[in-house]
Amino acid sequence: MIWWIIKRDLLLAMRRRSDVLTTLFFFVIVVSLFPLGVGPEASILRIMASGVVWVAALLASMLSLGRMFSSDYADGTLEQMLLSPVSLSALVMGKAISHWLVTGVPLVLMAPVLGIQYDLPVEALIVLTLSLLLGTPVLSLIGAIGAALTLGLRGGGVLVSILVLPLYIPVLIFGTGAVEASTAGMGFGAHFSILGAFLLVSIVFSPWATAASLRISMG
Amino acid sequence: MTINWFKYASPASFYFLAGRMIPYFSIAAIIFLIVGLYIAFFSAPTDFQQGEAYRIIFIHVPAAWMSMFLYVVMAFWAGIGLAFNTRLSSMVASAIAPTGAMFTFLALWTGAWWGKPMWGTWWVWDARLTSELILFFLYIGFMSLQAAIDDPRRADKAGAIIALVGVVNIPIIYFSVQWWNTLHQGASVSLIQSPKMATAMLSGMLIMALAVWMYSIVMILIRARLIILERERHTAWVSELKEGVLE
Amino acid sequence: MKWESVSDFFAMGGYGLYVWGSYLVAVLCVIGEIIAIRIRRRTLYKHLGLRKRSILRGEK
Amino acid sequence: MLTARNLECIRGEHRLFSNLSFSVNPGELMFVGGPNGSGKTSLLRLLCGLSLPDDGEIYWNGTDIRKLGVDYRDVMTYLGHLGGIKDDLTAIENLRISCALAGCEIDEDQAADALGQIGLAGREMLPARVLSQGQRRRVALARLLVTRTKLWILDEPLTALDVAAVELIKGILEHNLAKGGMVIMTTHQELVMSTVTVHHLVLS
Numbered sequence: 090m091i092w093w094i095i096k097r098d099l100l101l102a103m104r105r106r107s108d109v110l111t112t113l114f115f116f117v118i119v120v121s122l123f124p125l126g127v128g129p130e131a132s133i134l135r136i137m138a139s140g141v142v143w144v145a146a147l148l149a150s151m152l153s154l155g156r157m158f159s160s161d162y163a164d165g166t167l168e169q170m171l172l173s174p175v176s177l178s179a180l181v182m183g184k185a186i187s188h189w190l191v192t193g194v195p196l197v198l199m200a201p202v203l204g205i206q207y208d209l210p211v212e213a214l215i216v217l218t219l220s221l222l223l224g225t226p227v228l229s230l231i232g233a234i235g236a237a238l239t240l241g242l243r244g245g246g247v248l249v250s251i252l253v254l255p256l257y258i259p260v261l262i263f264g265t266g267a268v269e270a271s272t273a274g275m276g277f278g279a280h281f282s283i284l285g286a287f288l289l290v291s292i293v294f295s296p297w298a299t300a301a302s303l304r305i306s307m308g
Numbered sequence: 309m310t311i312n313w314f315k316y317a318s319p320a321s322f323y324f325l326a327g328r329m330i331p332y333f334s335i336a337a338i339i340f341l342i343v344g345l346y347i348a349f350f351s352a353p354t355d356f357q358q359g360e361a362y363r364i365i366f367i368h369v370p371a372a373w374m375s376m377f378l379y380v381v382m383a384f385w386a387g388i389g390l391a392f393n394t395r396l397s398s399m400v401a402s403a404i405a406p407t408g409a410m411f412t413f414l415a416l417w418t419g420a421w422w423g424k425p426m427w428g429t430w431w432v433w434d435a436r437l438t439s440e441l442i443l444f445f446l447y448i449g450f451m452s453l454q455a456a457i458d459d460p461r462r463a464d465k466a467g468a469i470i471a472l473v474g475v476v477n478i479p480i481i482y483f484s485v486q487w488w489n490t491l492h493q494g495a496s497v498s499l500i501q502s503p504k505m506a507t508a509m510l511s512g513m514l515i516m517a518l519a520v521w522m523y524s525i526v527m528i529l530i531r532a533r534l535i536i537l538e539r540e541r542h543t544a545w546v547s548e549l550k551e552g553v554l555e
Numbered sequence: 556m557k558w559e560s561v562s563d564f565f566a567m568g569g570y571g572l573y574v575w576g577s578y579l580v581a582v583l584c585v586i587g588e589i590i591a592i593r594i595r596r597r598t599l600y601k602h603l604g605l606r607k608r609s610i611l612r613g614e615k
Numbered sequence: 616m617l618t619a620r621n622l623e624c625i626r627g628e629h630r631l632f633s634n635l636s637f638s639v640n641p642g643e644l645m646f647v648g649g650p651n652g653s654g655k656t657s658l659l660r661l662l663c664g665l666s667l668p669d670d671g672e673i674y675w676n677g678t679d680i681r682k683l684g685v686d687y688r689d690v691m692t693y694l695g696h697l698g699g700i701k702d703d704l705t706a707i708e709n710l711r712i713s714c715a716l717a718g719c720e721i722d723e724d725q726a727a728d729a730l731g732q733i734g735l736a737g738r739e740m741l742p743a744r745v746l747s748q749g750q751r752r753r754v755a756l757a758r759l760l761v762t763r764t765k766l767w768i769l770d771e772p773l774t775a776l777d778v779a780a781v782e783l784i785k786g787i788l789e790h791n792l793a794k795g796g797m798v799i800m801t802t803h804q805e806l807v808m809s810t811v812t813v814h815h816l817v818l819s
Contacts, residue, residue, distance in 0.1 A: 354568065
């Protein structure tokens with residue numbers, strides 16, 4: 090059943106490619122703005138790179154959260170999901186996975202290119218990409234809770250950022266920390282283990298909390 | 309006057325109970341405040357390192373304690389309201405949020421005004437201050453979510469979810485910020501690091517904490533009573549109250 | 556008494572600005588909160604159509 | 616059998632209805648009528664378990680639907696006035712996905728067959744965006760042909776449908792009722808059903 094949801098959302102994303110590309114371009118533009126703001130000095134850029142890429146990824150992932158449930162809400166599909174004999178948490182998991190596939194994965198793939206703009210060494214590029222690979226699913230999973238809670242509210246877009254961004258902080262810290270550790274020549278295994286732990290915890294709790302939030306918002 | 313008493317027993321009786329308790333807590337708050345301030349400014353000795361500036365501790369630390377404590381209490385009541393569908397506990401949770409946010413702000417402000425003479429800057433990305441800032445964001449999130457929802461029952465439940473998610477995240481955030489802080493070796497000078505804190509300092513801090521606690525209870529009770537009236541304005545007991553029958 | 560004079564007390568050993576800045580804002584926060592509650596109460600009472608405020612106190 | 620006992624629904628400051636009790640037995644149809652804003656949709660949402668009543672209970676064969684949970688959702692189909700139709704998907708994809716969500720997966724042929732029966736032959740592969748209002752509704756209603764649930768709760772199923780389609784739906788409903796199913800629906804168009812027991816519930 091999760092498969093059905095993922096397939097459908099990917100199909101919808103394929104038919105509306107512009108939405109996916111908008112998120113990706115947003116990410117690219119935000120990251121490219123920073124050198125214009127702070128100057129082209131490679132040594133400064135190298136220090137900033139991981140933080141800039143990660144913050145831009147947070148923002149890009151957050152911006153697309155609004156779309157996660159809103160179209161299903163508007164056309165009545167969400168009602169059908171709530172009434173489905175399949176567990177709502179499983180459906181939500183499917184939605185989060187497809188959100189990640191549609192917004193998270195393009196960011197991960199684009200990150201090394203942007204890292205080159207910032208003159209990152211190869212090893213740091215790899216670590217940055219891997220940290221995003223581990224971290225972006227967490228963003229989709231946590232974001233799902235915020236998206237479900239703000240469903241149909243006025244000012245939902247701004248509200249979702251207030252709710253969700255503080256919860257993204259641990260992912261940001263360890264995602265950027267991994268890159269910095271590798272640049273400093275230290276081990277980054279611990280960072281990855283912690284990011285992995287965040288992922289596991291959010292896989293366990295987030296679908297459940299999101300399902301509860303959806304029931305509250307639709308009730 | 310037997311109309312609907314059972315149905316509305318709990319918020320109504322809380323309304324009257326709270327009304328009777330407010331004066332006692334107010335008096336307690338004032339007494340603790342007077343004693344606490346006396347110790348803070350007259351009986352506590354000058355700190356050998358920080359001079360008189362450390363006297364900010366007597367407001368900073370109680371405010372910081374209270375801000376964290378209130379978030380947990382708020383999440384607790386919101387969670388109870390969600391689990392058992394008890395409206396009163398959700399109303400208490402909403403009543404706690406503004407006071408909690410106020411103390412978070414106060415802890416940040418006094419932290420900055422203490423940091424300036426001690427560290428030379430208004431703001432340092434020290435683990436405590438950063439966590440406090442994030443706590444402030446969590447309070448703001450809770451309050452803006454509730455304010456954006458018109459249906460009070462949905463507001464209660466949605467607020468409960470975000471408060472619980474927040475409370476689960478606070479230890480993780482705190483731990484992450486600590487890690488991040490040691491990694492960057494920022495200002496690691498703890499404000500309360502004096503090896504042997506004078507008894508007067510400690511007792512002053514504790515008494516001020518009690519004062520702040522009592523003050524919070526008073527504010528929360530007053531606000532909870534207003535929320536009860538707002539929510540229950542169509543019920544029999546409120547109209548009786550309006551007509552003065554319940555005197 | 557540990558302070559020599561009133562001005563000594565207000566000077567706080569040179570840190571007067573910071574100490575009093577902190578406590579002043581604490582007082583302002585408390586006043587602000589009380590005012591916010593009063594405004595909320597006033598609008599509520601107006602909404603309920605009440606003129607006399609004392610009625611809703613609920614104390615005997 | 617679906618039984619409602621002392622239902623009460625409050626929206627904001629309005630009490631839409633209270634003390635509402637009724638029961639629907641197998642083979643029976645219930646029309647829910649009343650002016651706009653009288654709480655028809657709210658009632659249907661309570662009955663299917665999307666929202667909770669402010670007072671009262673709803674029982675399915677003697678058990679509270681809140682306790683039944685999945686077991687209730689297994690035997691019930693709800694079609695809201697929003698059809699759950701995605702503009703960017705074709706009629707066939709829409710039908711297959713909504714059926715899969717409702718717990719009965721069907722293959723392409725079964726879906727095409729159902730769409731043919733409901734009068735959409737030749738339009739199966741068109742994206743829903745180009746379909747008319749009535750045709751979109753038919754796509755949503757096609758699910759009734761495939762589903763095996765007993766209790767149907769339909770919110771304004773006949774809106775935007777032409778005479779032929781209304782007759783078609785009438786036939787589908789009668790078929791379900793003859794099998795011992797139950798239908799609860801709101802409508803502004805009266806359907807004449809001679810062979811089955813019909814209840815009228817009018818909300819004021």
